[in-house]
Amino acid sequence: MKAIAISALALASSLSFAADYKVDTAHSAVIFKIGHLGVSTTVGRFDEFSGDFSFADDGKSGSATLTIQADSVDTNHDARDKHLRSPDFLDVKQFPTLTFTSSQFDGDTLTGDLTLHGVTKAVTFDVEKVGEGKDPWGGYRSGFEATTTINRSDFGITYFIPGVTDTTEIEVYVEGIRQ
Template sequence: MKMTQALLASCLFMAAPLMAADYDVDAAHTTVQFKVGHLGFSELVGRFNTFSGTFSMDDANPAAAKASFEIDAASVDSNHEARDKHLRSPDFLDVKQYPKMTFVSTVYEGTKEKGVLKGTLTLHGVAKEVAFDLVKIGEGKDPWGGYRSGFNASTTIKRSDFGVNYMLPGIPDEMSINLFVEGVRK
């Protein structure tokens, strides 16, 4: 009887990574980054420092994957305080009127290793469907007794689609969004 219980317990433990799991985004090990051209001379890379999110993954049913993120627009950080102040202004993010940016997934197409996560991005008060290319990096037990999973996701948007038209075309319309995500299983 004890042998049967031990065998059953070990089978359940080994199957745990294959079951659906919900994760909280670990902000200390996650980066929300953007990249946009600068006057045709170079590319500017920036990030958002304050955000939260959740995601769910099911290796047995990848189509059930989902994610949601909320980003504090005022946390924009381009490594230049004067530029960051301008990015927070009505010319760009208008953080007083639109303090949050959100993404809520609607569908995932792909395998457990890579695919496309589609959903609604709300930026500058405008909601649009976007598609993130997603690549799973890995998952497993961490040294502190938890369980983690990570992925990278990227997309390209046109800022004009979200009503951010300042200095077009001097500052290009297209910008990339890159997420480097690590989550802790709930």
């Protein structure tokens, strides 16, 4: 009996346990960059989103979900934001959210399904862990940065290509609070 208990303890200590986190949107951001007329880059963000993530103690596995409110697009220019919400681009009335659900995380890359404009495609983010630790309020936080590049035409958004580039960079900065 003692041998079984020791074996169970040894097995448990060799397993990597996952911690669950809720995205702290006050300390997180979803940003995109897209070329304009071949002379500049327009930067925008989404102001409303929610999500959660988990990762194993060894940092080699985990999962993430993110839901973005499409009408929260903000490029610091009201007329452009209104156009981005229109059927020419995000068509927020028909497609109110953008979602990402991971399928694999290996510590350096996060792969999953991105649904944008009603189309779901697999995308891979390069991921860098920023850090983790206790916060001043008794909680525990972890932070990550993730980047990927998509072609918006793959998601059925083709308006004004090449004046507005097809290639779109996406950057996600996430701080999560362990639940």
